[in-house]
Amino acid sequence: MVIGSxxxxxxxxxxxxAHRDVVIVTKGRLGEGSTSWAQGGIAAAVGPGDTVQAHATDTLxxxxxxxxxxxxxxxxxxxxxxxxxxxxLGVEFxxxxxxxxxxxxxxxSLPRVAHAGGDATGRHVxxxxxxRARRHARIAIIEHRRVEDVLVDExxxxxVRLADGGTIPADRVVLATGGSGHLFARTTNPHxxxxxxxxxxxxxxxxxxDMEMVQFHPTALAAGPSPLALVSEAVRGAGGMLYDCNGEPVMAGVHPMGDLGPRDVVARAVVRRARETGREVVMSLAHLDPDRVHSRFPEVAALCASHGIDLxxxxxxxxxxxHYCMGGALTDLDGRTTVPGLWxxxxxxxxxxxxxxxxxxNGLLEAAVLGRRAADDVASGGRSPADGPRTDPARFTPGEADGDEVRGAIGRIxxxxCGLERDGTGLAGALDALDALPRPADAQAAGLLEIARLTTHAALAREESRGAHFRSDFPDPDPAQAHRTCWAGDTPTAVPSIDLTEVA
Ligand SMILES: Cc1cc2nc3c(=O)[nH]c(=O)nc-3n(C[C@H](O)[C@H](O)[C@H](O)COP(=O)(O)OP(=O)(O)OC[C@H]3O[C@@H](n4cnc5c(N)ncnc54)[C@H](O)[C@@H]3O)c2cc1C
Known part of the structure; x- marks a missing residue:
């Protein structure tokens, strides 16, 4: 069984x-999710002069x-x-x-992002x-049903158990449920x-x-309610530049790569400049050929136009x-989690x-690569060993609070x-506020609350700044903390060195 489409x-x-029957259970329409909103494209070393090694080095x-x-x-x-x-499979790049x-x-370090339909890559994919999935004789599709629990024994x-109470037997379950953007009041992610x-x-x-590692995209369109429309990085790649309300370039002197610096650096620069000037930062493409802008970025142009803005x-x-959660269920490179039968x-x-x-x-890329690798493992009969780090399966005990109200409160807290700029006091306050929230009546809001708590715990535990995780009270990286943190229960541990692929 595959959960998510x-x-x-x-x-x-x-x-x-290609090898056996499979059922897809998905909570919306088939294909609904972040993928179909993806604009920029898929990274791959297929251009002249590019190499797999250079791509891997940029990733590292x-x-x-x-x-x-x-x-x-x-x-x-x-x-x-x-x-x-x-x-x-039919994607026309x-x-x-x-x-x-x-x-x-x-x-x-090089042009490396393949795209389709200009900036409509996800939709085309x-x-x-x-x-293909709808036409496949060995794929059964169950739409508009949410999985609420994966059933496990020793x-x-x-x-799995569905939100409507039904259960479906399966001895091999692949979680492919996407991101966690709605942990935060402002996100580019779909509902x-x-x-x-x-x-x-x-x-x-x-x-x-890696639960503390959340990527904040620097350039969501500051118009309308969350989810906010994304103004893809490819727009800055094509020459779009960030200015403050006085017409000063925001990234000048901030990073050698300027407007194309790392996302966390650009995002913090945008927030700081907006705070200093009291006005929003803007992106300008006015120096570019307008016809080219519209033909290269039809999706972004349409999103802007829906708010009365000409891109x-x-x-x-x-x-x-x-925008993107780097953390999630710990897996090996076949997608195996630490629970046998769960990828x-x-x-x-x-x-x-x-x-x-x-x-x-690299997000779409990882989704495609790991989807394929996990499938090969599932089809060849692989299964995680039963002695990986695990906790006792927790069961959800419902409260009475309205799920939507709890979700809204989690986002604001x-x-x-626990946002772009964190510090110990703010994180401890967030934990207290999350703990004080009433217990929601639905399992989905309860899960969001649990992951919000864990994300905040993880951010509090990492007393340094590294990548997307920025602590104003510990603004520098600390070499002693240059390791990933794994959570089985509420205790952080270093990522175990078990190689899940070794044990069939
Ligand atoms: C606006 C935007 C633009 C982006 N642009 C790019 C880009 O250009 N390049 C790039 O590499 N990355 C991009 N990303 C990130 C990338 O799109 C995602 O990381 C990637 O699509 C995730 O794919 P996925 O299959 O894991 O999840 P998704 O595509 O989100 O699919 C998750 C699926 O799981 C289903 N589901 C969730 N929970 C349940 C449940 N409990 N029961 C049943 N079904 C469930 C959902 O309905 C959905 O079908 C972008 C993200 C956004 C939001």
């Missing part, structure tokens, strides 16, 4: 279906000392194959003079994969990104990892927003690829206390 879930299901540099070298090598090595496979067109994005997984995967994994007793001519108000792939998993910060366009 973004790029990770569909990649896994299509590959498993972005990861700020926490990214796992073997994960970076394995995922980057699979990237050209992923692009070829997606093309074979953009081409320029007969070659695949590649965009340059932040912290990449999902359209092709969902069509031997591992034996099924379904509610940390279901980490919550399901934790309730099943699986270890989580090519007007100053575009921007603000940081929670996790895509944004809900923590393979170690991203470390403390994700390199732009997390944005204020």
């Amino acid at each position: 973004g790029l990770a879930g569909l990649s896994a299901a299509l590959r498993i279906a 540099v972005a990861g700020a000392g926490l990214a796992d070298a073997s994960a970076a090598e394995a995922v980057c090595a699979d990237a050209p194959g992923v692009i070829a496979d997606l093309a074979a 953009d081409h320029d003079r007969g070659r695949i067109a590649l965009a340059r994005e932040g912290a990449h 999902i359209a092709a994969l969902a069509l 031997r591992g997984v034996h099924g 379904g990104a509610t940390a279901d995967g980490p919550a399901l994994a934790r309730r099943a007793g699986a270890a989580l990892v 090519a001519r007007d100053p575009v108000p921007v603000t940081p927003a929670a 996790a792939v895509g944004e809900c998993a923590g393979t170690g690829l991203h470390g403390a910060n994700r390199l732009a366009s 997390m944005w204020r206390g």
Whole structure:
């Protein structure tokens, strides 16, 4: 069984279906999720002069000392194959003079990002994969049903329970439930990104990892309610520049890569400048050819137009927003969690690829690569050993509070206390405020609350600044803390060195 139908879930299901029957359970329509909102594209070393090694090196540099070298090598090595496979499945990547067109994005040393439909990559990818899945004789699809619990006993997984109370037996379950952006009041993620995967994994007793590492995108469109529309990094890659209300360039003198510096650096610069001037930072593309801007970025232009903004001519108000969670269920490079029979792939998993910060366009890549690798493992009969770090499976005891109210309160507490700039006092206050919230009546809000608590705990425990995790009371990296932190129960431990792939 595969839970979720973004790029990770569909990649896994299509590959498993080559060998055996598979059922996809997904809480919205097939294909709904962050993937279909992805704009920039998929990173792969397929351009002239590029190498897998250079891609892996950029990934490790972005990861700020926490990214796992073997994960970076394995995922980057699979990237050209992923692009070829997606093309074979019907994704029409953009081409320029007969070659695949590649965009340059932040912290990449070369143009390396393949895209489709200009900035509509995710939509094109999902359209092709969902069509294949719907037509596949060995794939059964259950839409609009939310998985609320993965059922485990001492031997591992034996099924899932749905939110409506039904259960479905399964001895192999792949979590592909996407991100956790709605931990925060401001996010670029679709409404379904509610940390279901980490919550399901934790309730099943699986270890989580890197929970403090949340990437805030510097340029969400500062218009309308959350989720906020994204102004993709590729827009800055094409020449878009950030200015304050006095017309001063925001990134001048802040980072050698200027507007294309690492996301966390640009995001903090945007927040600080907005705080200093009392006015929003804007992005300007007015110096570029307006026709090219509209044809290269039709999605972003349409999102801006829906707020009365012309992307090519007007100053575009921007603000940081929670965008991507590097952490999730601890897995090896076959997607195995520490619970036998449970795999996790895509944004809900923590393979170690991203470390403390994700390199732009490595998110879709990881979803596709790990979806395929987990599928091969599932199909070949692999299963985690039963002696990995686990906790007793927790069961949800419902309270009476309204789930939506609790979700709203979590978002506000997390944005204020556990956001882009953190400190010990704010984090401790956030933990107290989360603990004081009434117990929600629904398991989904309870899971979000549990993951919010763990994220805040993890941020409090890391007394240094590294990658996306910035503590104003510990503004520098501390070499003694240059290790990933794993959570089985409430006690942080170093990531165990068990190689889950060794034991079948
Ligand atoms: C606006 C935006 C732009 C982005 N642009 C890029 C980009 O250009 N390049 C890049 O690499 N990354 C990008 N990212 C990140 C990237 O899109 C995601 O990390 C990636 O798509 C995650 O894929 P996934 O399959 O893990 O999750 P998703 O695509 O989010 O799919 C998760 C699926 O799980 C289902 N689900 C969740 N919980 C349950 C449950 N309890 N029961 C049943 N089903 C459930 C959902 O309905 C959904 O179908 C972007 C993200 C956003 C939000």
